[in-house]
Amino acid sequence: MISRLLPAILLLILVLLAALSFWQNQPARAPSPAHEDNGSRRAPDYVVENFSAARMGEDGAARHMLIGKSMVHYPEDDTTDVEKPHFIGTESGKPAVQITADEARMSAKGENIYLIGNVKVLRNAGKGRGETIMTTSLLHLIPDDDIAKTNKPVVISETNATMKAVGMEMNNRTNVTRLLSQVRVVHDKRR
Numbered sequence: 301m302i303s304r305l306l307p308a309i310l311l312l313i314l315v316l317l318a319a320l321s322f323w324q325n326q327p328a329r330a331p332s333p334a335h336e337d338n339g340s341r342r343a344p345d346y347v348v349e350n351f352s353a354a355r356m357g358e359d360g361a362a363r364h365m366l367i368g369k370s371m372v373h374y375p376e377d378d379t380t381d382v383e384k385p386h387f388i389g390t391e392s393g394k395p396a397v398q399i400t401a402d403e404a405r406m407s408a409k410g411e412n413i414y415l416i417g418n419v420k421v422l423r424n425a426g427k428g429r430g431e432t433i434m435t436t437s438l439l440h441l442i443p444d445d446d447i448a449k450t451n452k453p454v455v456i457s458e459t460n461a462t463m464k465a466v467g468m469e470m471n472n473r474t475n476v477t478r479l480l481s482q483v484r485v486v487h488d489k490r491r
Contacts, residue, residue: 346373357392364389378408385415395426401439413441430459436468447471454479461487 348371355364369384382404389397402417421434436454441447449469456463467480 342374342376344372345375347371361392362390363392380406382406395424395429397424398422411442411444413443415439415441433457445471451480460489461485 350369351371352365352367354362354366357363365388366382367386367388368382370382372381372383374380383402385399385401385404387397387399389399399415399419399421401415401419403415405414405416407413416438419436419439421432421439423432425431434454434456436450437452438450440449442449447470449467451467453464453466454468463479463483463485465479465481465483468477469480470477
């Protein structure tokens, strides 16, 4: 079940990279003081507010969409921060997936993406499976290795079960998901 969430999360990575391409084509404006780090010498070179970016398939249909309150790029370390990211993945033949968080931080070339604060992954019901919801406070994505992990508490809810753990590692290449510690599963046949 968790291994099925990783492709959706990896889609987020692709959308974030597509959004960066979209964002680079937008007119630049002076950053507002609200986007500057307090006391830091780090200053953004681009800011895009209330944006949406879509990645289209070969058939012209939208496959992934990233919506956010703001996207800020820092040239000193070539990183990007996204405020209130909302990713929507609609891959043909698969249930839609939505991922939200308070913020996302992406490294220079997208090697590491951190979804921070109130991270929620929602996979719609489809093909005999109910809706799946995963929540955590931090999700670290390593797209080149197809890995998503956290050392924080995670809750995974499906129609008949709720799983709780502290720490999780998902490897999409091996389809192995490990819940690392304090694992509890509650199965409810009445749901």
